[in-house]
Amino acid sequence: MTTTAPPDASTTTASRRTTTRTIEPTTLPGLLVRNALEKPDAVALRKKHLGVWKQYSWGDYLDRAVRVGCGLLELGVDAGDKVAIQAENRPAWLFADLGLQGIGAVTVGIYPTSPAAEVEYLLAHSESVVLFAEDEEQLDKALEVRHKLPNLRTIVVIDPRGVKQLDDPMIMTFAELEELGSRRDPDGWFARAAERNADEIGVIVYTSGTTGPPKGAMLRQSNLLAVGQSLGDTFGEVSDRDEVLSYLPLCHIAERLFSIIDALTVGWVVNFGEGGESFVNDLREVQPTVFLGVPRVWEKMLAGVQIRLSDASRLKRANARFWLERGRRLAAKRMRGGLSPVDRVVAALGWLFLYRSVREKLGMSRVKVALSGAAPIAPQVLEFFWSIGVPVREGYGQTENTAMATLTPVGDVRLGTVGTPLPGVEVKIADDGEILTRSPGVFAGYFKNDEATADTVDADGWLHTGDVGHLDEDGHLAITDRKKDIIITAGGKNISPSEIENKLKVSPYVREAIVVGDKRKYLVALIGIEPDTVGDWATRRRVTFTTYRDLTERPEVHELIREVVDAVNHELAQVETLKSFALIPKELDQEEGELTATQKVKRAAIAREYGDLIESLYA
Amino acid sequence: MSDAPAVTTEPLLTADGVTLRFGGVRALTDVSFEVRPRELFAVIGPNGAGKTSIFNCLNAVYRPQQGRIRFDGHELVGARPGQTARWGIGRTFQNLGLFANLDVIANLMLGRHLHMRTGFLAGMAWWGRAKREEIEQRRRCEEIVELLELQRHRHAHVGSLPYGIQKRIELGRALAMEPKLLLLDEPVAGMNVEETEDMARYILEIQEQLGLAMILVEHDMHMVMDIADRVMVLDFGQVIATGAPADVQHDQRVIEAYLGQAS
Numbered sequence: 101m102t103t104t105a106p107p108d109a110s111t112t113t114a115s116r117r118t119t120t121r122t123i124e125p126t127t128l129p130g131l132l133v134r135n136a137l138e139k140p141d142a143v144a145l146r147k148k149h150l151g152v153w154k155q156y157s158w159g160d161y162l163d164r165a166v167r168v169g170c171g172l173l174e175l176g177v178d179a180g181d182k183v184a185i186q187a188e189n190r191p192a193w194l195f196a197d198l199g200l201q202g203i204g205a206v207t208v209g210i211y212p213t214s215p216a217a218e219v220e221y222l223l224a225h226s227e228s229v230v231l232f233a234e235d236e237e238q239l240d241k242a243l244e245v246r247h248k249l250p251n252l253r254t255i256v257v258i259d260p261r262g263v264k265q266l267d268d269p270m271i272m273t274f275a276e277l278e279e280l281g282s283r284r285d286p287d288g289w290f291a292r293a294a295e296r297n298a299d300e301i302g303v304i305v306y307t308s309g310t311t312g313p314p315k316g317a318m319l320r321q322s323n324l325l326a327v328g329q330s331l332g333d334t335f336g337e338v339s340d341r342d343e344v345l346s347y348l349p350l351c352h353i354a355e356r357l358f359s360i361i362d363a364l365t366v367g368w369v370v371n372f373g374e375g376g377e378s379f380v381n382d383l384r385e386v387q388p389t390v391f392l393g394v395p396r397v398w399e400k401m402l403a404g405v406q407i408r409l410s411d412a413s414r415l416k417r418a419n420a421r422f423w424l425e426r427g428r429r430l431a432a433k434r435m436r437g438g439l440s441p442v443d444r445v446v447a448a449l450g451w452l453f454l455y456r457s458v459r460e461k462l463g464m465s466r467v468k469v470a471l472s473g474a475a476p477i478a479p480q481v482l483e484f485f486w487s488i489g490v491p492v493r494e495g496y497g498q499t500e501n502t503a504m505a506t507l508t509p510v511g512d513v514r515l516g517t518v519g520t521p522l523p524g525v526e527v528k529i530a531d532d533g534e535i536l537t538r539s540p541g542v543f544a545g546y547f548k549n550d551e552a553t554a555d556t557v558d559a560d561g562w563l564h565t566g567d568v569g570h571l572d573e574d575g576h577l578a579i580t581d582r583k584k585d586i587i588i589t590a591g592g593k594n595i596s597p598s599e600i601e602n603k604l605k606v607s608p609y610v611r612e613a614i615v616v617g618d619k620r621k622y623l624v625a626l627i628g629i630e631p632d633t634v635g636d637w638a639t640r641r642r643v644t645f646t647t648y649r650d651l652t653e654r655p656e657v658h659e660l661i662r663e664v665v666d667a668v669n670h671e672l673a674q675v676e677t678l679k680s681f682a683l684i685p686k687e688l689d690q691e692e693g694e695l696t697a698t699q700k701v702k703r704a705a706i707a708r709e710y711g712d713l714i715e716s717l718y719a
Numbered sequence: 720m721s722d723a724p725a726v727t728t729e730p731l732l733t734a735d736g737v738t739l740r741f742g743g744v745r746a747l748t749d750v751s752f753e754v755r756p757r758e759l760f761a762v763i764g765p766n767g768a769g770k771t772s773i774f775n776c777l778n779a780v781y782r783p784q785q786g787r788i789r790f791d792g793h794e795l796v797g798a799r800p801g802q803t804a805r806w807g808i809g810r811t812f813q814n815l816g817l818f819a820n821l822d823v824i825a826n827l828m829l830g831r832h833l834h835m836r837t838g839f840l841a842g843m844a845w846w847g848r849a850k851r852e853e854i855e856q857r858r859r860c861e862e863i864v865e866l867l868e869l870q871r872h873r874h875a876h877v878g879s880l881p882y883g884i885q886k887r888i889e890l891g892r893a894l895a896m897e898p899k900l901l902l903l904d905e906p907v908a909g910m911n912v913e914e915t916e917d918m919a920r921y922i923l924e925i926q927e928q929l930g931l932a933m934i935l936v937e938h939d940m941h942m943v944m945d946i947a948d949r950v951m952v953l954d955f956g957q958v959i960a961t962g963a964p965a966d967v968q969h970d971q972r973v974i975e976a977y978l979g980q981a982s
Contacts, residue, residue: 150861377871
C-alpha cells in the first residue's frame with residue numbers, strides 16, 4: 101500500500117536549525133523561541149499516528165513553525181495579513197499558527213465542522229489570503245466557494261491523500277510549503293518575530309453567535325499572554341511535567357488556552373490522539389493531569405458510567421452505590437475546604453474499592469486540575485466528579501475577554517456559582533443586572549464592526565458580557581441567563597429559561613431542552629433525547645425502534661421523559677413549571693443551522709423550525 | 720468518476736468466452752468482459768443470474784468448461800485457489816469470513832499472512848528478522864485501520880462489534896493482502912442506509928487512495944449506479960449489457976430483465 105504520510109506524522113526533521121537568537125517573550129512566537137532555547141530536546145507535543153505515539157521536542161516545534169512562516173513569506177504573506185486554518189487538532193495546526201504569527205500575520209481559526217457557506221463568510225469577512233485546509237473534505241468546501249473570495253491566493257492542504265487537484269496553481273501541500281520555507285534563510289523569520297510587539301493582533305476568533313452572523317473578536321498578543329499567566333498562576337502547582345489532551349476545537353479560545361497559550365507559558369506537554377470516536381480511548385491512554393471539558397463532555401462521561409453500572413453484576417452495583425453515597429459526602433466536604441483525617445481514610449478505602457477503577461476508565465486517574473467551561477454545568481454532574489476525587493472547577497469567560505473572568509476556588513466551591521474573579525480581573529454588576537468585566541484580557545474589538553465593539557466595551561474599558569447575574573457577599577458570581585434569553589410571560593414574570601433547561605438536562609435521558617414561553621400564558625419545552633441512553637433504556641425494556649425519529653415516537657419514551665419533566669416541575673415555582681412538552685423528532689445539527697459550532701442551541705432557529713410543534717403545545 | 724479509468728492502458732483482467740456448466744445447467748454462457756486498472760466494475764443481475772459464479776471462476780474455485788481468464792499475465796482457468804490470492808486477487812464474502820474471537824488487529828494480521836517470510840522457529844523466538852517483520856506488518860495493518868477508520872475498535876473482539884463494522888473489518892482483511900484486484904461480494908447486504916453510505920464512501924476512498932481495481936457484485940442498485948465506473952448486467956448466465964451506469968440504465972433489455980421487474 102502506498103500512502104503518503106501526512107506532514108505532521110513524522111518527527112524526523114532532516115536538519116535542525118535551532119537558533120541562538122533570543123526574542124522578548126511578550127508574544128506567543130517569542131515564548132516558543134524561549135522554550136526552544138531553554139529546553140530544545142524536551143517533549144512539547146505528542147501525536148498518535150498509526151497506533152504509535154510520536155514526539156516533537158520544543159526544538160522540532162520551533163523548527164517546523166519557522167519553516168511554515170518562511171514558506172508564507174515566500175508566498176508574499178505580510179504582517180497584518182489574515183491566514184485561516186480549518187483543521188482538526190494536530191501538530192500542523194500549531195506549526196501554522198505560531199509560524200504565521202511570527203511574521204506578524206493573524207490567525208483565523210475555522211471549525212472543521214463548518215459548512216461551505218460559513219467557510220465562505222469567514223474567509224470573505226476576514227479577508228484571508230491563505231487557507232490551511234486539512235484534507236480533501238475541507239479543500240472541497242473551499243473550492244466550492246473560492247470564486248467568491250478575491251483575497252484568497254493559496255490553499256495549503258495538510259493531508260493531501262485522495263486530493264485530485266494538486267496541479268491546481270492555487271493549491272499546494274503543507275510539505276511543499278515547508279520545503280519552500282526551508283530554502284529561505286530562517287533569520288528572516290527571527291528578525292520579523294523580534295519586531296512583534298504585545299499590542300499587535302495575534303488572532304481573530306470568530307464567535308459562533310446564537311444569533312446573527314459570526315463576529316470576529318480581535319485578540320492582542322498581550323490579551324493572550326495575560327490570560328495564560330493568570331490561569332497558570334491560579335492552577336498553582338502546574339509545570340512542564342503536566343500533560344493535556346488537545347481535543348476541543350482549536351479555533352475556540354478555551355482549547356487555544358490549554359493547547360497553545362498555557363502550553364507555551366507553563367511548558368506542559370500537549371497530546372493529540374486519534375480524535376473523533378476514539379476520544380474515549382485517547383483519554384484513557386494519555387491520562388492527562390490537566391483537563392478542560394465542556395459540560396457535554398462531563399455529562400457524557402457520567403452517562404457512560406451509569407450505563408456501565410446498569411450492566412454490572414448485582415454485587416458491583418451495590419458496591420458502587422455504597423461508595424458513591426460516601427463519595428457524595430466527601431464531595432460536599434471537599435467543596436467546603438477539606439477532609440478530616442477520618443474522611444481521608446474513607447476516601448482511601450473508596451479509592452481501593454471504586455474511585456480508582458472508575459477514574460482510570462474515564463482517563464481521569466492523574467487529573468489534578470480539571471475545568472468545565474463554555475456553558476453551565478449541572479450541579480449533579482459536578483458532584484459526581486468531586487465524589488470520585490476529580491475536583492472539576494467551573495470557569496466563566498467569553499471570547500471577548502479571552503475567556504478570562506472567574507473560576508471556582510479549590511476549597512470554596514458553591515454550587516450554582518462560577519467562582520471568584522481571576523487575578524487581574526474586576527467584575528461588577530450593572531444596574532440592569534448585566535455582568536461587566538475589566539481585565540488585561542479584554543479584546544481589541546470586533547474586526548470591521550466598530551458599532552458592535554462600541555456596544556460591547558464602554559469608555560472605561562468594561563466589557564458588557566450580555567449575561568445577567570449577581571455577586572454574593574463573598575464575591576462569588578452566579579449567572580442567571582443570557583440577557584436576551586430571559587422570558588417574560590404574558591403574566592409579566594421574568595423567568596430564566598436556562599435554569600429550567602439545565603434542570604432537565606441533568607437527566608441522562610435528556611440531551612437538549614429548549615424552554616419556550618415569551619409573551620405566553622405558560623411555559624412549554626422542546627426536548628431532544630440522548631440517543632445512547634434512551635436507546636439503551638429502550639433495548640432493556642424490549643421496546644423496539646429503528647431510527648432516532650422512531651425512538652422519539654415511542655409512547656414508552658414519551659412516558660420516560662414525562663417522568664423527568666414531572667420531577668423537575670416539583671422543584672420549580674408555579675409560574676416556572678412546564679405545562680407541556682414535545683420531543684424533537686431529529687438530532688440537532690450544525691449543518692442545518694440548529695447548533696452553533698460549539699454545539700449550543702440556536703433558539704431562534706429552533707423556534708422557527710419547530711413553530712408548528714410549539715403551537716401544538718399551546719393548542 | 721467516469722473519467723477515472725485510463726482507456727489506453729492494458730486491461731488488468733480479461734475474461735473471454737467463459738462458459739460454466741453444472742451437469743445440464745448452464746450457469747454462465749459465453750461471458751466476456753475486461754476490467755481495467757483502477758476501475759470499479761460492477762456485476763448486477765437478478766437472483767441466479769450467475770454473479771457469484773463469476774467470482775468463483777476468478778477465484779479458481781470453479782473451473783469453467785470453456786473460455787479463458789487472463790489476470791496480470793496469469794491464466795486463472797485451471798489455477799488453484801491459493802495461487803489466485805498470491806497473484807493478487809483478494810475478496811470479501813457475502814457472509815462474513817472473520818475470526819469472531821480475535822481482535823481487529825489480529826484479523827488484519829491474518830490477512831497479511833501471505834506476506835510473512837519468517838519461519839516457524841524464528842517466529843517462536845520473535846527475534847531479529849521475525850520481530851522486524853512483525854513490526855512492519857503491523858504498520859501496514861495500522862494504515863488500513865486509519866483508512867477505514869477502525870481506530871476505536873482496534874482491540875475489540877470482532878464478534879462483539881456491530882454488523883456494519885464487521886463488514887468494514889472484512890474489507891480491511893482483504894486489503895491487508897495488498898491485492899491488485901479486489902472482489903467485493905455484496906458488501907452492503909443487510910446494511911441500513913447509513914451503513915451503506917459509509918461503505919460506499921470507503922470503497923471510493925480505496926479506489927482513490929490505493930488505486931485498486933475492484934469488481935463489485937451487489938443488489939443495492941442505487942449504490943451500484945452511484946459509484947461504479949462500468950456495469951455488466953447478467954441474466955440467466957448471459958451478458959445482456961455492459962457500459963457506463965447511465966447507459967445501462969436506459970438499455971431496453973436491462974429494463975425488461977431486471978430493472979423493470981424491480982421498480
